Amino acid sequence: MNIFVAFVLAIISSMLMDNVVLSRFYGICPFLGVSRKVNSSLGMGVAVVFVIMLATLICWPFYTYILVPAGIPFMDTVAYILVIASLVQLTGLFIKKYSPSLYKSLGIYLPLITTNCAVLGVAQGNTDQGLSFLDSIANGLGTSIGFLLIIVTFSCIRTRLETANTPKAFKGLPIALITAAIMAIALVGLQGLFSGIKL
């Protein structure tokens, strides 16, 4: 089996076929809350990619080399949420120091990432399913890029929706949710894309 091909396929499948937002339902809150403007959704998406990657890189070794040898694997949720919360704080401080302009555009979204289920969901899913370190990285990369892709696409549609002539009761969130449903149906069409590829 070619490891590189498997790695790329794992990224694409967790990015599109098994998209975080539209089929695994992680991170719906920022998906609905921060998608009114394209710029802000781009900022949120990039910040999420950054934090998910860091969280994956830290949580998996933390679980495998500290929690399991210490005999307390059941403390994983508590440990992960602490890692993620401090990671978000650190990222904020780091960006503030080295790139104030980036901090200005990302700053307000950073605290929101702590309560984004996508981050904890990926970290928890990696160890719950017993993935290897490489698979975990592929999962993290695919999931976070999938989130970025969907939130930016969705915000582009939403800016159009705002001027569209929708029924009064559907204005705002309801029509956005129906749009998300149609996007989810579109992604279902990609299922089975890799069924012919033998690894």
Added chain:
Amino acid sequence: MKREKGYTKKNFLKGIINENPLFVSILGTCPALATTKTLEAAIGMGILFTVVLICSSALVSLLRKVISEEIRTPAYIVIIATFVTIVKMFTNAFLPDLYSTLGVFISLIVVNCIVLGRAEAYASKNNVFDSFIDALGMGVGYTLALLSMAFFREFLGTGAFAFGNIFTFIPLVKVQIIPKEYVMSIFQNPAGAFIVFGLILAVLAFIKNRKEEYKAYLARQEKIRKAEEAKKAALATAANKEEGGNK
């Protein structure tokens, strides 16, 4: 602090109707979409969520004078995560089917905005009993909201209501209402979850709009009536004056 009468009842009911966490505040949407495939899963999620919410609210309220202002958010998160871990282990031990159905979403109660939101907004400022009632109301309201979504999804998606698949201690009951050939399986898919949630929000918005329109209509009628009365009065005084002038 003086308590107004019936405060406890109002405190309990506000979580169910006026401040429903899912349909009014739009919080905790992830489990609402992911765990509402069947009524049973929704009940399970609702109960686990309510237990975590009540325990963490009570503990946060109990420790509200101990936890200092600067470190309160991390402290709350640790409290919530601890209760989630306890609940997770209990579910794994006693209801393994529920545990495997809900999967990672039990752990994700930690990052459910409702729990942290109630801790921050209510439990950190009020006494234990009030926080308990508030958490109970919010939990019941959230569970009812989940059930209403699961009702439509299970009914339209499978045409049947099945019990006993997840809660294995009750006998398996399955009532097929719509024949199998006519069900819309899209409602069991992720897309169906978005559609049901969107339609429920649209119906609620429609009812709210109607209420507001009716109120505006009543206000307009009242205004017209008052204007007419004023006109009549003005006419009457004018007529009186004329009469006086003729004399």
